[in-house]
Amino acid sequence: MYAEERHQAIAELVATRGRVAVTELASRFDVTTETVRRDLSQLERLKLLRRVHGGAVSMRSVTMLEAQLPERDHAQEDEKERIARAAVTLLPEGGCTLLLDAGSTTVRLAALLPPSEHWTVITHAVPIAALLAPLPHVELHLLPGRVRPTTQAAVGHATVEAIGQFRADLAFLGTNGISVRHGLSTPDPEEAATKRALIESAQRAVVVSDATKVGQERTVRFAAVEDVDVLVTDDSIEEADAKAFEAAGLDVVRA
Template identity: 85%
Template sequence: MYAEERHQAIAELVASRGRVAVTELASHFDVTTETVRRDLSQLERLKLLRRVHGGAVSMRSVTMLEAQLSDRDQAQAGEKERIARAAATLLPEGGCTLLLDAGSTTIRLAGQLPPTEQWTVITHAVPIAALLAPLPHVEVHLLPGRVRTATQAAVGHATVEAVRHLRADLAFVGTNGISVRHGLSTPDPEEAATKSAIVASAQRVVALTDASKVGQERTVRFAELEDVDVLVTDSGIEPADLKAFEAAGVEVLTA
């Protein structure tokens, strides 16, 4: 089989299945995994698929990986409320400087900031800034950048550069997927770059995610597990996953 024929066959296979693994393709076409990776890179440049960790997904699948913020807010709403309340117990007495990532769970956490303390909140999320700006016990700093419709959060070079010049006591980040193998990940590269900068700019990092995202691997990794101090999730997490995260050095708090 010529390379062009293999490329067409791979593209058709990914389109029909939605996702395929490198090892599966190598076995199917009797070529090396290195050859498959080169094939996938060429097909990605042609926008026929999107490479992900260990394989590729169809472009249709990629567009479905990231729901709008309003849709995500309704999904697992009860779990997210409990996660936010549990995360609030990690807030230090006396207040501090917080970096708050965009997301349906982090906005719930923002509403949990005790009014008896003074807080400095740095965020790229427009809804979080709008929620906190009127409150006298919170000093809000909204980061610059282009606001994405899907997340209502600022992203881009200006956002990343602004975060890199900051140092916060505590960061709360959301994620579209988390696994021992792939770490924390999200579909959008610009969103990932901002999240990565947030993680790097905090002395302590807390990840907030409901159990449905555990084991999920999205296109772009923005943090390794070792970058996270605490994972706050709900009681739906599988015992095996909980043990795996703890073995990787992450403290897990279940709500």
């Protein structure tokens, strides 16, 4: 098979299935994984697919994902993409159980879950659920509750109670503000209660947040800095802020 024929076959397969893994493509076309990655890079430049960790997804899936995010979430897109990719490196081999908070960065993280592993994902975010529901390598649990139009996430007593029934290996969550003094905070009390429950139900909690949130203090605190384990942020974070978080016991990963 010529390279051009292989490219066309790969593009058609991704368009049909929505997502494919590098290892599967290498086996199917009897080429090396390095060749497949070069193929995917060329097809991505032609906007026929989008490369993700371990494989590729169709542009239709990406368009659907972006359409479900509020317009305000398009700020700091490059930073959020880097943060999501850095957060994926914290995932253990062999898969695990994840709690995914609502947010534009966590939805990017969801799109990057390696298809070579099995993931149990528990989420209250409608865009994340819509993205993951068709994927065979994900066992999805969608939490109940009232869906807020602003965040497209379920909140309320039913949501918090449902989260408490689970025990996850990792929780990935967003925040509207983070400071050593005030901790992690958000404007809405129901969102805060949900985020607090996510942290309490996970063995480790990872905050994914661009550096514009650092130093911000919103109305409702949902966790102290020492209640979470890792902050994944972008490389524009001030060195003094990073050192302050680290002194408070928080691992800081710069993307």
